[in-house]
Amino acid sequence: MRRYLTPFLFLGPASLLILLFFFTPVVATLLLSFTDLATTTFRHPSWVGLANYRDLFADPFLKKILANTARYVGLTLAFNVGMGLLLALVTSLVPENWGDPFRALWLLPRILPPVVYVFIWQGMLAEAPMGLVSDLLGVSKNWLVETPWVAVILANGFVGASFGMLIFTSAIRAIPRELFYAAAVDGATTLQTIRRVVIPMLAWPILFVTAYQTLSLLTSFEYILLLTDGGPGFYGTEVWSLHAYHLALSNYFGNVEFGLGAAMAAVLVVIGVVVSLFYLKIFNFRALVTEPKIEV
Amino acid sequence: MRKWWILAAAVLALTPVFAQKTITIKAWTIGPDDPSITRLKNLEAAVDRLNALLAIEGADYRVKLEGDFDTTDWDPYLRRVLLAFQSGSAPDIVQASAAPLIGVWATAGYIAPIGDEVSRYGTFKDVFPTLWNAVTFKGQIFGTPQDTEARPLYFNKTLLKKLGWSDAKIAELPKMIEKGEFTWDDLLATAEEALKKGVIERGKGYYHRPKNGPDFLMWYRAFGGTAYDPASGKLVFDKAAALRYFTWLKKAVDAGVLEKDRLDGNWKRFHQNVTDGKVLFFSGGTWNWAEWKSQWVKDRGGESWLWQHFGFALQPAYEKGGRPVTLSNPQAYMVSSASKHKALAAKILAFVAMPDLDARHAVGSGHLPVLQATASLTENRFIRAVSYMLNYTTFQPQHPDLPKWQNALYRGVSAVESGQVTPEQAVSVVATEMKRTLKDQVMIK
Numbered sequence: 001m002r003r004y005l006t007p008f009l010f011l012g013p014a015s016l017l018i019l020l021f022f023f024t025p026v027v028a029t030l031l032l033s034f035t036d037l038a039t040t041t042f043r044h045p046s047w048v049g050l051a052n053y054r055d056l057f058a059d060p061f062l063k064k065i066l067a068n069t070a071r072y073v074g075l076t077l078a079f080n081v082g083m084g085l086l087l088a089l090v091t092s093l094v095p096e097n098w099g100d101p102f103r104a105l106w107l108l109p110r111i112l113p114p115v116v117y118v119f120i121w122q123g124m125l126a127e128a129p130m131g132l133v134s135d136l137l138g139v140s141k142n143w144l145v146e147t148p149w150v151a152v153i154l155a156n157g158f159v160g161a162s163f164g165m166l167i168f169t170s171a172i173r174a175i176p177r178e179l180f181y182a183a184a185v186d187g188a189t190t191l192q193t194i195r196r197v198v199i200p201m202l203a204w205p206i207l208f209v210t211a212y213q214t215l216s217l218l219t220s221f222e223y224i225l226l227l228t229d230g231g232p233g234f235y236g237t238e239v240w241s242l243h244a245y246h247l248a249l250s251n252y253f254g255n256v257e258f259g260l261g262a263a264m265a266a267v268l269v270v271i272g273v274v275v276s277l278f279y280l281k282i283f284n285f286r287a288l289v290t291e292p293k294i295e296v
Numbered sequence: 297m298r299k300w301w302i303l304a305a306a307v308l309a310l311t312p313v314f315a316q317k318t319i320t321i322k323a324w325t326i327g328p329d330d331p332s333i334t335r336l337k338n339l340e341a342a343v344d345r346l347n348a349l350l351a352i353e354g355a356d357y358r359v360k361l362e363g364d365f366d367t368t369d370w371d372p373y374l375r376r377v378l379l380a381f382q383s384g385s386a387p388d389i390v391q392a393s394a395a396p397l398i399g400v401w402a403t404a405g406y407i408a409p410i411g412d413e414v415s416r417y418g419t420f421k422d423v424f425p426t427l428w429n430a431v432t433f434k435g436q437i438f439g440t441p442q443d444t445e446a447r448p449l450y451f452n453k454t455l456l457k458k459l460g461w462s463d464a465k466i467a468e469l470p471k472m473i474e475k476g477e478f479t480w481d482d483l484l485a486t487a488e489e490a491l492k493k494g495v496i497e498r499g500k501g502y503y504h505r506p507k508n509g510p511d512f513l514m515w516y517r518a519f520g521g522t523a524y525d526p527a528s529g530k531l532v533f534d535k536a537a538a539l540r541y542f543t544w545l546k547k548a549v550d551a552g553v554l555e556k557d558r559l560d561g562n563w564k565r566f567h568q569n570v571t572d573g574k575v576l577f578f579s580g581g582t583w584n585w586a587e588w589k590s591q592w593v594k595d596r597g598g599e600s601w602l603w604q605h606f607g608f609a610l611q612p613a614y615e616k617g618g619r620p621v622t623l624s625n626p627q628a629y630m631v632s633s634a635s636k637h638k639a640l641a642a643k644i645l646a647f648v649a650m651p652d653l654d655a656r657h658a659v660g661s662g663h664l665p666v667l668q669a670t671a672s673l674t675e676n677r678f679i680r681a682v683s684y685m686l687n688y689t690t691f692q693p694q695h696p697d698l699p700k701w702q703n704a705l706y707r708g709v710s711a712v713e714s715g716q717v718t719p720e721q722a723v724s725v726v727a728t729e730m731k732r733t734l735k736d737q738v739m740i741k
Contacts, residue, residue, distance in 0.1 A: 040403040040696045042382060058732055060725065061707075126565075142565065145557040229507075232557035233714025234707070249375055255400045255699040256378065 026269060032262035039255045052263035061235060069240040072152065072224070073217045079157035080213050081206065084164020089194060091165070092172045106165060109158040118226040121155050145232040152237050156223050164209045171205040172198060207283040214279070215272050221245060240268055317357040319637055321644060322387035323629075324380075326366040326373045327661075331586040334657035335391055335442060335627070336365040342647035359640065362387075381406040381632070388635040389644065391442055393510075394430040394628040395691055396698040401630065402433045403696040408633040411437040413642035419649040422667045430626045433694050439628030440645045443654075443663035445582045446622045446685035447511060448608035449473070449483075455576045458495045459486070470609035474688075476617045480518070480544050483612060487553040487576050496576050501553030503570060503578035507561045508706045510692050511579060514623035516541050516705060517690055519614045523701065524693035531693065531701045531738045533730050535723050538705070540614055542712045542719035549713055559710050567592050573605060582682050586662030599678075608681075610688050624689040626666070697737050704729040 033052055037045040056062065087106060091099035109117055121144075124132040128140035144151050175198065183193045221242035224230065230238030230246065238246070248261020321343070325335040343361040350358060364387075366373045374397075380386040386406065401407045414420050414437050427441040456466050472478040487501025505511050513523055521537030524530075548554035570578050571592040585602060593601045610620035629648070631641045651669040658665040659676045664683065671683065692698060708726035711717045717725065730738045 039378060039400055043405050055732065060728070142557075142560065145560045229561045231710075232560045234710040234716050236557075236714070255396075255696065256375075 029262045029265050029269070032259060033266045035259045037258040037262075038260075042258075045259070048259070052260045053267075055260060056263055056267070064235050065238055065240055065243050068235065068238055069218070071149070072156075072237070072239050073214060075149075075153045076156045076160060076217055077210065077213055079153060080160035080217075081164050081210055083157060083161035084209065085168055085202075085206070087161060087165040088168030088172055089198070092169060093190070103162075103165060103169065106158075106162045110162050114222050115226060117159070118155065118223060121151060121227060125151055144228065148228050148232055148237050152224055152227055155227055156217070159223070160213060160217075163213065167205050167209055168202060171202050175201050203283065207279060207285070210283075211276055211279045214275055218268060218272055218275070240264065240271075244268065315356060318360050319357050319640060320360045320362055321389065321637060321641055322362045322364075323389035323391070324364045324366070324373075324377060324387045325391040326370065328367050328369050328373070329583050329587050329661065330367055331590055331661040332583065332657070332663070333365050334653075334660050336363045338648050338653040338657055339363055339389070339629075339644065341653055342644050342650075346644060346647050359644070361644075381634075384634055386632040386634050388632055388637055388641045390630050390632060391627055392630065393692075394439060394441070394626045395694045396696065398431055398433050398438045398628065398630065399694040399696045399698065402436075402438045406633060407438050407630040408635070408638055409436040409438055410440070410631050410638070410642050410645075413639060413646075414440065417643070417646035417649075419646050422651075422669050423649065424666060424668060427626055427666055430624075430691050430694070431628045439630040440642075440649065441666040442627040442629050442648075443657055443661070443666055444624045444626040444686070445663045446624055446682055446689055447514060447579065447581050447611065448622065448682060448685065449611050450570075450578050450580055450584075450606050450608050452573060452576050452578075452605060453607050454573060454605050455490060455495055456486075459490050459493060466607060469607060473609040473612045473620050474684075476613045476615075476619060479612050479616060479618065480614050483577055484544070484548055484551065484553060487548075488551050490576050491552055497574060498552045499555035499558075500569060500575045501551075501577065502548060503554075503566060503575045504558060505579070506559055506563060506566050508702065510623055510625050510702070512705050512709055513692060513702060514611060514621060514690065515579075517623070518611045518621050519544065520618075524695065525739060528739070529695070530736075531695055531697065531730075531734060532741060533701070533705075533727060533738055534741045535727060536741075538708065538726060539719055539723050542708060542722050544614070545709065545712050546719050549715065554713070556713055556715055558713060579611060581662075582664065582678075583662040585678055586660065589662075603677075610685055620688055622685045622689050624664075624686065624691060626691070627663075695737070697734055700733040701730060701738065704733065 034047060034049060035045040036048045036051070087103070091103050093099075094102075112120075123130060125143035126134065127142050128134040131140070131143065133143050134140045179197050179201075180193065183197050188196065219241050221239060224237055224239060224242055225245070228237045230236065230242050244261045244264035247257050247264065249256060323336070323339050325339070327333065327335070340361055340363060343359050347358050366376075370393075374392070377386070377390055377392070381401070381404070390407070398407065402409075420440065423441055424444075427444060428437065430444075431437055431439040431441060451466075451469065453466050456469075457463070469478060483502065487496070490496045491498065491501055504515070516534075516537060517523070519537050519541040521534040521541070522532050525532050545554065549556045566578075567584075567588065569575050570580075571588055585599075585608075588602055588606075589599045597604075610622050613620050629645050631638050631645075635641055649667060651665075651667050651673050654665045654667045654670040655674045657663060658670065658679055659674055662678065664679065664686065665671055665674070674680070695701075704726050707729060708722040711725060712719055712722045727740050731740065
């Protein structure tokens with residue numbers, strides 16, 4: 001018995017938190033998704049089994065929303081990870097007193113309140129004479145409705161890139177100096193050093209950033225909500241989580257369907273789990289958690 | 297010893313003051329347009345008057361109003377109200393659109409029937425009788441009318457003049473629309489001509505609201521649609537009328553009269569382009585007049601600028617000789633069923649139903665009064681000029697599932713305008729969607 005006491009003491013608090021704040025909501029969401037809970041039935045919800053899921057998959061526009069979600073997550077992720085990596089490499093290659101201020105600059109979008117940040121974007125993309133982009137290009141257009149995806153991906157990407165940048169920079173700094181010296185002695189060019197030394201050492205942070213960002217992009221929608229609210233037009237930039245929000249928490253006329261929204265959230269949980277397993281597989285997670293071959 | 301006597305006397309003398317209770321009544325109101333702040337200010341004035349009366353009566357309590365006026369948007373406001381209802385912390389008085397929220401909230405049991413209270417106070421007797429229909433659900437009164445409005449079709453007189461219309465013809469336009477002589481097709485033809493002659497930019501021939509709202513139901517009605525069958529109490533979707541409406545939208549987008557991304561969710565852009573004088577025809581609400589006056593053209597002369605540049609009419613009919621329409625979405629004060637002071641809350645509402653307060657709100661915010669006495673009190677030119685529209689007005693049906701109906705119709709509109717489907721496809725999308733979400737609560741014709 002005593003044998004289990006110490007691990008239990010160490011794991012207990014964290015497990016309790018996970019149980020309370022991660023596991024319980026998932027179960028609650030699942031339970032909710034089997035009811036017809038809505039504004040009008042809030043005091044007397046009834047069990048409807050899989051009806052919400054049937055409704056959901058009978059929606060002829062589900063495909064469009066799924067395609068939007070894939071597009072949003074895929075492209076933003078590529079920008080976030082790619083740009084994060086590029087920024088980390090570039091700012092690590094230049095002297096620190098140049099690199100640090102540059103990195104600080106890239107943190108600005110992240111520390112701005114989302115509403116203010118989106119107002120700036122909306123202002124920049126507006127028609128002339130207010131819109132900066134219209135002024136610069138000499139073509140007065142409402143760029144937000146003209147190119148909504150570019151706006152959505154860049155607005156999210158500028159915030160997201162700094163996350164990868166910070167993680168990758170610290171990982172690059174953790175690479176032992178000796179490896180760079182050895183590469184230099186072997187006559188490796190900068191690009192070769194990056195490809196053969198830095199990138200392989202970054203596999204773990206890249207997995208982490210990719211997986212983390214995928215999951216957070218799947219569930220985050222605040223910038224889209226503020227920028228386009230899923231528009232323009234017919235589900236122009238409506239993604240899965242935003243659609244769930246629209247169904248479950250937002251309705252101009254005041255009757256919201258919590259049950260249906262919960263079913264959408266449950267589907268998102270499943271997608272998240274599948275994607276995570278996929279990442280662990282392609283990054284060969286088992287190999288990553290073995291003892292390091294070098295001392296870091 | 298004498299000191300004790302004095303102290304005891306003082307305590308006795310002060311007792312009534314300390315015994316006087318203060319009852320706090322919470323009230324949540326919304327514009328979201330700024331000028332509608334009188335929805336809250338009038339409640340405050342009513343409470344002041346009530347307190348004055350209580351003082352005269354020597355009552356042992358006074359009322360304190362904790363009010364809130366929301367200027368964000370309906371969506372966050374209704375969410376806030378809903379979460380408050382659900383958590384049992386709802387305010388005593390809530391103001392919102394009578395239909396369909398009374399249907400929704402009464403079904404959910406969040407608001408209390410106040411018919412008995414209403415019949416107790418004489419001030420309510422002066423309310424326009426039709427407005428009571430808007431606050432009645434399943435035979436019970438669940439709120440008191442706060443204001444009403446009409447949704448006109450505005451037109452830019454300056455642009456029409458540029459197009460070659462005479463002053464007389466422009467002045468005649470509202471009459472022509474009222475008689476059914478100027479239809480949606482005529483509007484389209486006029487806007488097309490304006491585009492060809494370079495009077496307007498592409499897409500600015502006709503503007504409608506940039507996001508979901510009751511107006512889409514109104515335009516569907518303008519194209520001959522019905523939304524409700526009173527006999528069965530079910531919602532109705534008329535495919536032929538919807539097809540006429542969607543086809544018109546498609547024609548307008550193709551002709552370059554209507555922006556294909558008109559539903560961009562951006563009210564600011566709507567008001568900016570309209571008040572910059574760039575848009576020929578635009579559907580709005582009477583309250584927009586007050587917004588434009590006090591926020592958008594304030595520096596350019598305010599209301600006189602509006603009279604000079606804008607005209608207003610009903611929403612046209614779709615065929616010659618047809619009946620034009622508008623839609624009123626009366627606001628109502630409701631009393632939360634969780635309130636501990638329902639009778640007192642209703643009493644405050646009786647004090648709000650006074651002609652002077654009603655007039656102050658109507659004139660200040662561009663809404664129409666709810667009391668018959670107010671109409672004769674106000675000398676306001678705009679309110680007098682739009683009042684005739686109430687003869688053509690329609691309401692939203694008080695059905696708790698109306699939101700689903702509205703959302704499905706809106707889906708169709710956004711699909712047609714953005715060019716993703718044809719009008720015929722959109723009609724079948726809407727019909728399928730309504731059948732899917734409303735089940736036996738909708739009759740597809």
